[in-house]
Amino acid sequence: MTWDAISSGFFLGIVKFLFAASFLEGFYPSLSVFQVFIITASGALFAFNLTFWLSEYFLIRSKRKRLAASQKSGKKKKRVFSRTNKTIVKIKMSRFGFYIMTTIGLLLMSIPLGGIIVAKFYGGQWKAYLISTFTILITAFILAYFNEQIFTFVKSIL
Secondary structure, three states, rough: OOOOHHHHHHHHHHOOOHHHHHHHHHHHOOHHHHHHHHHHHHHHHHHHHHHHHHHHHHHHHHHHHHHHHHHHHHHOOOOOOOHHHHHHHHHHHHHHHHHHHHHHHHHOOHHHHHHHHHHHHOOOOOHHHHHHHHHHHHHHHHHHHHHHHHHHHHHHOO
């Protein structure tokens, strides 16, 4: 295991978690499943913890900026609700919205954005943090294992 494999897998785990295991398996085939799991999971957990625990600061900061801008102009700025925002709120308000946002939503949006959204909607619930953390760990293991199996199968064919 080399430092370039560790650093590239770690940072790819932060930015594009779902593709990090494939990247490591493709460019560094000597890595074991456990090594790929540790590298990608540590990057994703680092990003999730950073954004989850610092999101309160970012949310307060953006609120202050909005208030300062509205006081400066004298008008209250009308909030824009995009299709994406409406979809996120619909999912949140649904019956299984908590579980969808803390599992599937976290993975599909990206780890940093998902961490901020989970903290914004469910920051006071310890269950949200645990479910998101376990989702990252389980997904990292599944991706590492299946990528290793797929790459081994493809190599045997070629």
